[in-house]
Amino acid sequence: xxxxxxxxxxxxxxxxxxxxxxxxxxxxxxxxxxxxxxxxxxxxxxxxxxxxxxxxxxxxxxxxxxxxxxxxxxxxxxxxxxxxxxxxxxxxxxxxxxxxxxxxxxxxxxxxxxxxxxxxxxxxxxxxxxxxxxxxxxxxxxxxxxxxxxxxxxxxxxxxxxxxxxxxxxxxxxxxxxxxxxxxxxxxxxxxxxxxxxxxxxxxxxxxxxxxxxxxxxxxxxxxxxxxxxxxxxxxxxxxxxxxxxxxxxxxxxxxxxxxxxxxxxxxxxxxxxxxxxxxxxxxxxxxxxxxxxxxxxxxxxxxxxxxxxxxxxxxxxxxxxxxxxxxxxxxxxxxxxxxxxxxxxxxxxxxxxxxxxxxxxxxxxxxxxxxxxxxxxxxxxxxxxxxxxxxxxxxxxxxxxxxxxxxxxxxxxxxxxxxxxxxxxxxxxxxxxxxxxxxxxxxxxxxxxxxxxxxxxxxxxxxxxxxxxxxxxxxxxxxxxxxxxxxxxxxxxxxxxxxxxxxxxxxxxxxxxxxxxxxxxxxxxxxxxxxxxxxxxxxxxxxxxxxxxxxxxxxxxxxxxxxxxxxxxxxxxxxxxxxxxxxxxxxxxxxxxxxxxxxxxxxxxxxxxxxxxxxxxxxxxxxxx
Amino acid sequence: xxxxxxxxxxxxxxxxxxxxxxxxxxxxxxxxxxxxxxxxxxxxxxxxxxxxxxxxxxxxxxxxxxxxxxxxxxxxxxxxxxxxxxxxxxxxxxxxxxxxxxxxxxxxxxxxxxxxxxxxxxxxxxxxxxxxxxxxxxxxxxxxxxxxxxxxxxxxxxxxxxxxxxxxxxxxxxxxxxxxx
Numbered sequence: 159x160x161x162x163x164x165x166x167x168x169x170x171x172x173x174x175x176x177x178x179x180x181x182x183x184x185x186x187x188x189x190x191x192x193x194x195x196x197x198x199x200x201x202x203x204x205x206x207x208x209x210x211x212x213x214x215x216x217x218x219x220x221x222x223x224x225x226x227x228x229x230x231x232x233x234x235x236x237x238x239x240x241x242x243x244x245x246x247x248x249x250x251x252x253x254x255x256x257x258x259x260x261x262x263x264x265x266x267x268x269x270x271x272x273x274x275x276x277x278x279x280x281x282x283x284x285x286x287x288x289x290x291x292x293x294x295x296x297x298x299x300x301x302x303x304x305x306x307x308x309x310x311x312x313x314x315x316x317x318x319x320x321x322x323x324x325x326x327x328x329x330x331x332x333x334x335x336x337x338x339x340x341x342x343x344x345x346x347x348x349x350x351x352x353x354x355x356x357x358x359x360x361x362x363x364x365x366x367x368x369x370x371x372x373x374x375x376x377x378x379x380x381x382x383x384x385x386x387x388x389x390x391x392x393x394x395x396x397x398x399x400x401x402x403x404x405x406x407x408x409x410x411x412x413x414x415x416x417x418x419x420x421x422x423x424x425x426x427x428x429x430x431x432x433x434x435x436x437x438x439x440x441x442x443x444x445x446x447x448x449x450x451x452x453x454x455x456x457x458x459x460x461x462x463x464x465x466x467x468x469x470x471x472x473x474x475x476x477x478x479x480x481x482x483x484x485x486x487x488x489x490x491x492x493x494x495x496x497x498x499x500x501x502x503x504x505x506x507x508x509x510x511x512x513x514x515x516x517x518x519x520x521x522x523x524x525x526x527x528x529x530x531x532x533x534x535x536x537x538x539x540x541x542x543x544x545x546x547x548x549x550x551x552x553x554x555x556x557x558x559x560x561x562x563x564x565x566x567x568x569x570x571x572x573x574x575x576x577x578x579x580x581x582x583x584x585x586x587x588x589x590x591x592x593x594x595x596x597x598x599x600x601x602x603x604x605x606x607x608x609x610x611x612x613x614x615x616x617x618x619x620x621x622x623x624x625x626x627x628x629x630x631x632x633x634x635x636x637x638x639x640x641x642x643x644x645x646x647x648x649x650x651x652x653x654x655x656x657x658x659x660x661x662x663x664x665x666x667x668x669x670x671x672x673x674x675x676x677x678x679x680x681x682x683x684x685x686x687x688x689x690x691x692x693x694x695x696x697x698x699x700x701x702x703x704x705x706x707x708x709x710x711x712x713x714x715x716x717x718x719x720x721x722x723x724x725x726x727x728x729x730x731x732x733x734x735x736x737x738x739x740x741x742x743x744x745x746x747x748x749x750x751x752x753x754x755x756x757x758x759x760x761x762x763x764x765x766x767x768x769x770x771x772x773x774x775x776x777x778x779x780x781x782x783x784x
Numbered sequence: 785x786x787x788x789x790x791x792x793x794x795x796x797x798x799x800x801x802x803x804x805x806x807x808x809x810x811x812x813x814x815x816x817x818x819x820x821x822x823x824x825x826x827x828x829x830x831x832x833x834x835x836x837x838x839x840x841x842x843x844x845x846x847x848x849x850x851x852x853x854x855x856x857x858x859x860x861x862x863x864x865x866x867x868x869x870x871x872x873x874x875x876x877x878x879x880x881x882x883x884x885x886x887x888x889x890x891x892x893x894x895x896x897x898x899x900x901x902x903x904x905x906x907x908x909x910x911x912x913x914x915x916x917x918x919x920x921x922x923x924x925x926x927x928x929x930x931x932x933x934x935x936x937x938x939x940x941x942x943x944x945x946x947x948x949x950x951x952x953x954x955x956x957x958x959x960x961x962x963x964x965x
Contacts, residue, residue, distance in 0.1 A: 198927045201808030201820040221830050222811065224897045737824040
């Protein structure tokens, strides 16, 4: 079947085109079809002027100058409604990341108590470093003993009432001082999220600026709290990522092996699935059923977690989750939390694939629920893998179509790994930035969104940045998009400007550094803080910028907010639902500069977005006298 | 004849949920940007030509019926409101914003608002133009998530009704021979 223009316009990835043609032939719906059926999307929602926070409504503010209501039943203006809605998105995003962090803290606690069903402390050095940060005694103590104290200390961050959140003190003193002056230094992770829900209840906070400031406070509690805890404790438990080679795209599925896709966000389950897939008993069972092995592959952020720690191949990013199933080659798609489409439930009805949900927090129609508990982690993981392996016998080889597309990548650049690549200190990087060989650093992150041609925003933005000697650090679905087009190979230095090319070639690193999953944007904050501290300036003085070209989730709203609150100019590729309020729009795009030293911008064209970021980086260089 | 019997928009009140999507689609279709977000970003004025109203528990959009003998055309002192072969149009350049058309419209389907004509800000009349410049047809019809709106051609509707009635009569005739002679 020919590939129609309609399909070509949906993605830049040929493997996606191939699977969409197949989906069309089989009469299967994907997110792109559902998006088209949704059009036109509600303009009130797009503008953010719809309020459902009480039952006098739903209310919505008319965007028409001369007609329709300008206030909700309670009297809330568009400015108030937009601000309330926006910070509720931040609350949801911060809650998601922070709950992820909480789960990791819980796993560390169980492991320290000897109750973790197979977990161990893999990075003792990091454990000791973090313990020192928390003023926990390490001298002459065993790792379990230290871990117990550390687990209790990080666990306490969520329920803290008065602050500070310890990791937030990694930020330059100037930044912390600014947060304190503005009253947005978070007091506790959960407290800030709860306070958003309180303030946005009918009749509480009705000052758009005051509302947004609370949103920023909760987002800081995410970036420098929940997310950072998730990252750091994952490293302690599963090892701090080091550069490792792997492959990315749908072609990593294998025609003659049991294919298991791990999808979602937390590494707790996926780590154990990876281990169980290497279990001799499981491999024996697979062989008995005629499979050549067990091929576990990752999707979305749980994929990023196991990709950078174990080199587990990456089958795709967010919009490829349905396509992985449509290959007909997947025995099981095993999920935990976040960014898992409920559509998978219907889809697996057409294939032999088993859809296995594992979190008590996340059940799906059509899924088999096998609840995961850390205390029996390995045993449960093995049970899940057994179901997947046994399902191999139901695969219909005649109905398997696996795209050939797969590309090599070099991933796993944690802060520690970057330092190691630089020879142990940030100095060489700072020198290259000072000399202008590297103009600056851009963090490009975020989701996929069918409003943007899949991966087009990601890949073109990153290409434009490296061409202009901007080193790119990336996480999440952007990282996967970059991996799939070879931007994460040292050879991609050829696509970079001369200065960046030379630096990459001398260090043997790609111009686009994979720093992990979405919670690992906290790694980018840590790097920025370290660079700022080394230069004795604030983060907002650095020649750095952020971007989320294809963002869609509430987590992304929280991320954008903590990145801007940390002083980093951030360009969004899709418009957030704020345009209904001139006050909020101006605050985010202009006013925030005088408050936190950074703003948001919206630019759907990735090349223009890159130019905005480069312009910002140039300005910061000039201000620093570089 | 059929051309003269120009089309109009028909609403099925049972399907309307009062979401106002048709209003936004109408406003967006009449901007340069073509979308609400684009228009807000470009600081274009948004004007809807239709209006969702509620009568007791029933919600429905109201817009111009494209009257054949239109009171708005008869009352217009400058000829700004005029009848084409298919619809009742307003030439905003000739409109003086006197609001007489608003007063006489039995459907409340015309309003006067601030707009920019040839670079000049002025008050002028707005009404449904059936999106005649939009090849896909009226934006409100396409936008309605519950398909409550449709573009109807009165003569075609009448033809269909006549056909259906005639068929029903003939079928009745077949089963009731006493009607035959």
